[in-house]
Amino acid sequence: MTPPRPAVPGPRPPVSAVGVESVWKFYGDFPALKNVNLEAPPGACLALIGRNGAGKTTLLRTIAGFSRPGKGAITIFGTSPREAETRRLMGYIGHGISVYDELSALENLTLYGKLYGLPNPRAAALDWLERTGLERVKDGLVREFSRGMRQRLAVARAFLHEPNVLLLDEPFTALDDRAIAVLQRLLREALASGKTIVMSTHQLREALELATHVALLNRGQVAFDGPCTPEMVSDPGWVYARYGEG
């Protein structure tokens, strides 16, 4: 009888930064997501594109852990997005700016710094106010801010705790030129430092300039999922024309 061979340690399977495995999400009987499978490797920028109602926001909210999938699983670096340590790794910008109108810009960022357990929340808040060009209005109440200033504060809030995974829902929508420039610079810096980005967008040109991967959602299903190619960048409508509902 031959003795059993010792197990040879092979290369570990790479853990994806964001994993979406056979995810279904129902609103009542309506399936908003149907068997969605997606993966974003560490350092990737995945652009989620699709028409209105395709399920982009639902998918991002499910990845962020705001709602549970009906079936399937979401993983962030192999762990559930509802675990506290995993949430510390994520930054989210949704449709709202997620800052309090009754508090000042500095109070808002310091609050989130405390909630994320930063060692010096006030210093981090001041640093991000400076990086987003809001240091001069740090003590002003957010309700007195212009729309562009509010958007830049939202960006500062999402980046404050230096997240490894950024989840961005229509990040360029309703931004003024200055806020778009700030966001694009921060996203490029984030990608250069190995962070992972998943963003849903209708602004294909801005998104595809940054994207390494593209996924097209059509009525809750993945119609296309692959690397971002030069054809897509030169003609942002190409994916819709090739794989979309036309």
Next chain:
Amino acid sequence: MAFFRQVFVIMAKDLRAEFRTKEAINASLSFALVVLLLFSFAFDPDEETIRAISGGLLWIVFAFAGTLLLNRSFARELNNDCLDALISAPIPGSALFLGKAFANFLLVLAVELVALPLFGIFYNVHWTSQFWQLMLVIVLTTWGMTVTGTIFSALTVNIRLREVMLPILNFPILIPALLAAMQLTSSLVAGKPITADSDSWLKMLIGFDVMYTSVSVFLVEIVLVS
């Protein structure tokens, strides 16, 4: 320690935001004062009757005035989608819940402590003879009211008719606590201390608080993440 710090951060944030706008506390306080004033005009009871109904009158006013404050607790987070940011922060749902519950408790208690002396003036009632025991009853009942109100505020936050749904859900649950509070308050305002005969009401209040605090802390994560 981190947990208690998170609870404190949420509580301080809610109190700061409320004191900047004073929206809910002004509405709640005005409501309490108007109802107390209207009742004092509507009826002309003698001293004995007032002592008998004082518990019921006070706790009905406190419960409705408190609901105005509790309604705003999670609804405040809907502006700018702040609730998403709180849910995505690495803090347990129980810390978020307790922070909000403590802030609500302090606000409701402040309204009650302003309304109580005015009740004494409007109805010509000397209510301070059992002051500390009355404070104990008020604190215990307010905590129970706040805990159930805060969890139902979280549950109804995304419902369009939340202002109506919160009292509909909260008041039936509160019946045991309100019943105990009314019985104890009536006798304390009449100058009778809590005795062995009436301490079962006090035990019921404590039991209510312990039970609903535990259940709410356990359930809040399920309530917040749909």
